[in-house]
Amino acid sequence: MAKKIDIIDGRAALDAVRAAQAADEKPARTDLATAVRYLLQLLDEKAPGNSVEVRVPPFGAVQVIQGPRHTRGTPPNVVEMDAATWIAVATGREAWADVATAGRIHASGTRADLSDVLPLRP
Template identity: 45%
Template sequence: MPVIKPHDILAGETALRQWAQLARVQANDVASADDLLAISPRLSRRDMAMAVRYSLYMLQLRAPGPGVEVRIAPFAAVKILEGPKSDPHNLTPPDVIELDPDVWLRMACGITSWHQEKEAGHISAVGERDDLSHLLPLPID
């Protein structure tokens, strides 16, 4: 099942751009790099879901494969990067990364880095390929 339906791609792109624009405005008002970790623009639940799904769709295009599962609860999950697939008895791949929506969108949009969010304890990652820093930020502009 695709992370975003083809007819929702434009809505997802629009929602992601809106989130990024609001986040950049908030980023201009922060006093320190640590304050960037609190940036959390509010969108409607539907728009937030569309922004997450579209950004995960973009991630899949950049790094296709079955080896790492990226979960952004409660909105979506995708499998990316080459590597061992999940075994038939356990559908979870050996590498799993779990993030909150705002954490994911901050990194996807270049507001914060993987390292900043990891150091702050905002990333739950298990496995050998638990660093997506080489794939972020995503090209959204």
């Protein structure tokens, strides 16, 4: 991740996204981007490593979880989802197993199950 997001800014963006969702409104793109990146940053801090790439396009991606380091081409362990799904599983609003079963998470590789490190409890 490029620039570290301040905890106050990250929580404020996350609160703004949650408020918009609760009001059944679309969150501001800047709030959504900051909230996604903040939660990816927290995941990186909780489960540092290089064996799984977590992608939330178009907002960000991190490599996490201890294991073999990936250096070229497509990583062997990839998790990808949209921003709303990422925020839901990262904050515990929805369970990893439920959204994975529903097909809202695209995961490949033997280490691509993040249920042991989620939710983050920001």
